[in-house]
Amino acid sequence: MKKSITLVAAAIAAWGSVCSSAQAADLSFSIGQTSDSTTTYRFGAQFDFDRSWLQSDVGRLTGYWDGAYTYWDGDETSSNHSVSLAPVFVYEFAGENVRPYVEAGIGIAFFSSTEIENNDLSTSFQFEDRIGAGVRFANQEVGIRAIHYSNAGIKNPNDGVESYALHYRLSF
Known part of the structure; x- marks a missing residue:
């Protein structure tokens, strides 16, 4: 547990140093579920890149840094926590x-435990891959998102876990 707390503290420190150069933060909340019926509650802060590429009449490519805390509420195992960047x-x-x-x-x-329901993650360190879609209007955003966590074979077993979520983002 002490190792997990150290990893979480290191991730938060790294996230803070990345975000200190950014302007204002957006805040987001999402609620989702895994295939094993684990409910996820995610709270995040986003910092826009403040850049656009491939701008045309169709649209533009842009991006943001996303730092988040996720609470994993499972049926079979105790709750889990993760922080991500x-x-x-x-x-x-x-x-x-x-x-x-x-x-x-x-x-x-970084996860506080390496078990989520029937999934053995093996390591607290995980890669976070995501895809999503949604709509932006005024200073708000609503969308759907799929996030996959895996250690990319660093250590076995590498069961991984996916969360499918609805999210809401408010820009300031």
Whole structure:
């Protein structure tokens, strides 16, 4: 447990140093579920890249840093906690009031326990892969997201786990 707390503290410190150079933070909340009926509650802060690429009449490529805390509430095993940091790339389609988007990213996560229901993660350190889609309007965003956690074969077994979630983001 002490090792997990040290890893979580290191991840938070790294996230803080990355985000200290950014402007204002957006806040997000999501609720999801895994295939093993574990409910996930995710609280996050996002810091936009403040850059656009491939801008056209169709849309633009942009992105953000996502730092998050996730609480994993399982049926069979005790609860789990994770913190994560990921760069996320977003293709935002053009629109005046409503702007659809798709997103993808790969980051890192640290778990307090290596077990989630029937999944043995083997290591507290995990990679976080995500894809998602949604709509942005005014200073808000609503979307769906699939996030996969795996240690990429660093240690076996490497069961991995996916969370499928609805999320809400508020920009300031």
